[in-house]
Amino acid sequence: MSALVLDGKALAQKTEEELSARVADLKAKSGGQTPILATILVGDDPASATYVKMKGNACRRIGMDSLQVELPSSTTTEQLLAKIEELNANPNVHGILLQHPVPEQIDERACFDAIALTKDVDGVTCLGFGRMAMGEEAYGCATPKGIMRLLEAYNIELEGKHAVVVGRSPILGKPMAAMLLNANATVTICHSRTKNLADHIRQADIVVGAVGRPEFIKADWIKDGAVVVDAGYHPGGVGDIELEPLTERAAAYTPVPGGVGPMTINTLIYQSVDSGEKKIG
Amino acid sequence: MSALVLDGKALAQKTEEELSARVADLKAKSGGQTPILATILVGDDPASATYVKMKGNACRRIGMDSLQVELPSSTTTEQLLAKIEELNANPNVHGILLQHPVPEQIDERACFDAIALTKDVDGVTCLGFGRMAMGEEAYGCATPKGIMRLLEAYNIELEGKHAVVVGRSPILGKPMAAMLLNANATVTICHSRTKNLADHIRQADIVVGAVGRPEFIKADWIKDGAVVVDAGYHPGGVGDIELEPLTERAAAYTPVPGGVGPMTINTLIYQSVDSGEKKIG
Numbered sequence: 001m002s003a004l005v006l007d008g009k010a011l012a013q014k015t016e017e018e019l020s021a022r023v024a025d026l027k028a029k030s031g032g033q034t035p036i037l038a039t040i041l042v043g044d045d046p047a048s049a050t051y052v053k054m055k056g057n058a059c060r061r062i063g064m065d066s067l068q069v070e071l072p073s074s075t076t077t078e079q080l081l082a083k084i085e086e087l088n089a090n091p092n093v094h095g096i097l098l099q100h101p102v103p104e105q106i107d108e109r110a111c112f113d114a115i116a117l118t119k120d121v122d123g124v125t126c127l128g129f130g131r132m133a134m135g136e137e138a139y140g141c142a143t144p145k146g147i148m149r150l151l152e153a154y155n156i157e158l159e160g161k162h163a164v165v166v167g168r169s170p171i172l173g174k175p176m177a178a179m180l181l182n183a184n185a186t187v188t189i190c191h192s193r194t195k196n197l198a199d200h201i202r203q204a205d206i207v208v209g210a211v212g213r214p215e216f217i218k219a220d221w222i223k224d225g226a227v228v229v230d231a232g233y234h235p236g237g238v239g240d241i242e243l244e245p246l247t248e249r250a251a252a253y254t255p256v257p258g259g260v261g262p263m264t265i266n267t268l269i270y271q272s273v274d275s276g277e278k279k280i281g
Numbered sequence: 282m283s284a285l286v287l288d289g290k291a292l293a294q295k296t297e298e299e300l301s302a303r304v305a306d307l308k309a310k311s312g313g314q315t316p317i318l319a320t321i322l323v324g325d326d327p328a329s330a331t332y333v334k335m336k337g338n339a340c341r342r343i344g345m346d347s348l349q350v351e352l353p354s355s356t357t358t359e360q361l362l363a364k365i366e367e368l369n370a371n372p373n374v375h376g377i378l379l380q381h382p383v384p385e386q387i388d389e390r391a392c393f394d395a396i397a398l399t400k401d402v403d404g405v406t407c408l409g410f411g412r413m414a415m416g417e418e419a420y421g422c423a424t425p426k427g428i429m430r431l432l433e434a435y436n437i438e439l440e441g442k443h444a445v446v447v448g449r450s451p452i453l454g455k456p457m458a459a460m461l462l463n464a465n466a467t468v469t470i471c472h473s474r475t476k477n478l479a480d481h482i483r484q485a486d487i488v489v490g491a492v493g494r495p496e497f498i499k500a501d502w503i504k505d506g507a508v509v510v511d512a513g514y515h516p517g518g519v520g521d522i523e524l525e526p527l528t529e530r531a532a533a534y535t536p537v538p539g540g541v542g543p544m545t546i547n548t549l550i551y552q553s554v555d556s557g558e559k560k561i562g
Contacts, residue, residue: 109417130411134451136390160476168462170415181449181470186481188469189462195441200467 004154004252006229008146011153012262016062019273023063026273026280035276036065037095037121037269038087042080042102043073052099058265064272067093077107081114088116094279095121095272100171118278121271124171133178139271144176146263147208147229147254148183149270156206156227156252159184164201166190166217166240167210172231176208197221209240219245228253231260285435285533287510289427292434293543297343300554304344307554307561316557317346318376318402318550319368323361323383324354333380339546345553348374358388362395369397375560376402376553381452399559402552405452414459420552425457427544428489428510428535429464430551437487437508437533440465445482447471447498447521448491453512457489478502490521500526509534512541 027034037059041052052068059066069083080102087093096119102108112124120128123141131138140148151158163185167173173189181187190200198221201207206227209217214234219242222228228250232240239256246253254260308315318340322333333349340347350364361383368374377400383389393405401409404422412419421429432439444466448454454470462468471481479502482488487508490498495515500523503509509531513521520537527534535541 109415126411126415126417127408128411129414130407130409133410133414133455134390134407136407160474162476162481174414174459174462177470178455181455181472184472184474186469186471186475188467189458190467191462191465193441193465194467195443200443 001248003228003247003250006150006154006156006252006254006259008150008254008260008263008266009258011150012266015266015270016058019062019269022273022277026277027063030280033280034063034065035094035272035280036067036092037097037272038067038069038090038093040069040071040080040083040087040096040098042071042075042099042106045101048099048101052097055097055265055268058269059272062269062273064269064276073103075103075106077105077110080106080111084111084114088114088119091279093119094276095119095268097122097268098124118275121275122268123175123271129170129175129178132175133182135182139275140179140267141171141175142267142271143172143231143260143264144179145271146267147176147231147260148179149267150254150260150263151227151229154252158206160186161205162186162188162203163206163208164188164190164204165208165210166197166201167208167212167231169210172210176210176231180206207241211240213240214238215240215242217241219243222246222250224249225251227251229260230254230256233257233261282529284528284531287431287435287437287533287535287540289431289535289541289544289547290539292431293547296547296551297339300343300550303554303558307558308344311561314561315344315346316375316553316561317348317373318378318553319348319350319371319374320378320380321350321352321361321364322380323352323356323387326382329380329382333378336378336546336549339550340553343550343554345550345557354384356384356387358386358391361387361392365392365395369395369400372560374400375557376400376549378403378549379405399556402556403549404456404552410451410456410459413456414463416463420556421460421548422452422456423548423552424453424512424541424545425460426552427548428457428512428541429460430548431535431541431544432508432510435533439487441467442486443467443469443484444487444489445469445471445485446489446491447478447482448489448493448512450491450493453491457491457512461487461489488522492521494521495519496521496523498522500524503527503531505530506532508532510541511535511537514538514542
């Protein structure tokens with residue numbers, strides 16, 4: 001039997017149609033106003049420039065605007081904080097994305113945390129994380145929230161299941177674990193210091209690979225019938241999990257590419273539209 | 282062989298001596314200023330009144346002052362928020378404790394979260410939790426931080442160990458899991474929806490019982506040589522874990538009473554002294 005493919009690309013496309021309709025509706029009701037996402041790119045890293053461009057393009061596809069802020073690689077923490085404060089205060093800006101990573105002289109955590117809670121549509125602030133983890137209203141961190149939306153769209157049951165999250169980064173493993181816990185899964189968080197990693201993964205009903213190393217998690221560590229979520233993407237179109245042998249014996253899996261990746265940007269614009277509706281609508 | 286007793290009472294007493302010396306030193310340097318903890322008691326619940334009194338007594342034992350605020354049970358959210366803002370703005374107040382629970386007409390979460398980060402010496406704000414979980418500076422939630430201090434005092438190794446936290450409350454299970462993860466343990470969080478709880482607990486090198494039900498966790502679910510932390514306290518002097526059979530075969534355990542309990546208030550005053558030193562010193 002083939003595993004169910006958790007098709008993030010298809011869900012993202014379908015969601016874009018719904019978001020386009022919501023943006024059109026908001027425009028019609030408000031005399032032409034649209035949600036606006038401010039994107040901040042600091043420096044000239046080509047990969048970061050590409051990501052920011054993709055995010056701006058996604059905004060335009062659904063009829064939203066993006067306000068593109070580009071700052072030189074010599075930008076100081078104070079200058080970036082001042083720009084974020086300006087965007088926080090701008091009533092026409094509904095969401096703020098600060099593209100990671102920023103040049104090393106900048107205190108990135110301080111800059112992320114300067115983003116106003118109601119404009120933190122990428123879900124990167126400590127306050128937003130804390131509120132989400134405590135079950136209070138906050139935008140979720142884009143990648144794990146995208147994974148939750150994908151699992152929900154396919155009616156994957158989480159309550160009472162044992163989820164094993166491999167990785168504990170601030171924007172992936174930690175919020176992923178908190179979201180799965182909020183969905184009533186029993187959650188284990190593994191990481192680089194975990195002993196007997198394979199033994200932990202073997203018990204998982206749901207595995208989330210978020211380690212950033214190509215095919216680090218081996219297929220034979222994963223039990224038959226598990227739900228496999230691969231949040232990695234590496235050159236050659238492979239993720240963090242050895243997926244090929246699982247396409248038959250998993251219950252469901254996210255392909256690479258086309259699984260988790262499209263849901264990240266989709267969640268960013270999904271949350272931006274929500275923020276726009278709250279402030280314009 | 283008898284298990285090592287993690288004696289919270291003794292550690293708290295020893296720490297109080299150290300804190301007394303630090304407070305005396307601060308007074309001498311600052312012309313008589315002492316750290317001040319503001320305690321807020323809303324309503325007339327006798328148990329809450331007792332807890333607040335114990336916290337005030339602990340302050341006085343180490344030479345700190347406490348500013349005791351008592352509000353009627355009819356207090357509104359707005360009135361309580363106004364009082365917290367007043368204490369936030371008062372430069373002579375170095376820590377704020379809002380005694381849980383508040384009367385039900387009050388939005389307790391909003392009131393907790395109104396406490397300024399630098400005065401949140403009880404570690405109850407979403408912002409403080411988020412910062413702690415992300416490895417940023419913040420006071421830890423008093424009970425789990427007290428447990429971490431107790432484990433550290435006895436040199437209990439956490440890195441690479443499998444810690445199973447049973448319970449996911451905002452002031453115990455969730456911050457406990459985040460602190461153990463920060464200490465490089467592999468962490469599993471179990472709760473009321475967990476299936477096969479005993480099987481999860483059997484794997485634990487470190488078990489933390491934080492469920493609030495007397496002896497809910499059975500001794501025979503716990504493997505020989507585990508470190509057993511019982512954060513519960515119930516009438517009759519029992520905790521959340523059936524401890525008696527473990528006193529021989531655990532590696533270490535927290536007694537009830539005299540284990541975790543004394544460390545909670547101790548951590549509150551420990552963090553209050555730290556806050557006082559930062560602002561006065």
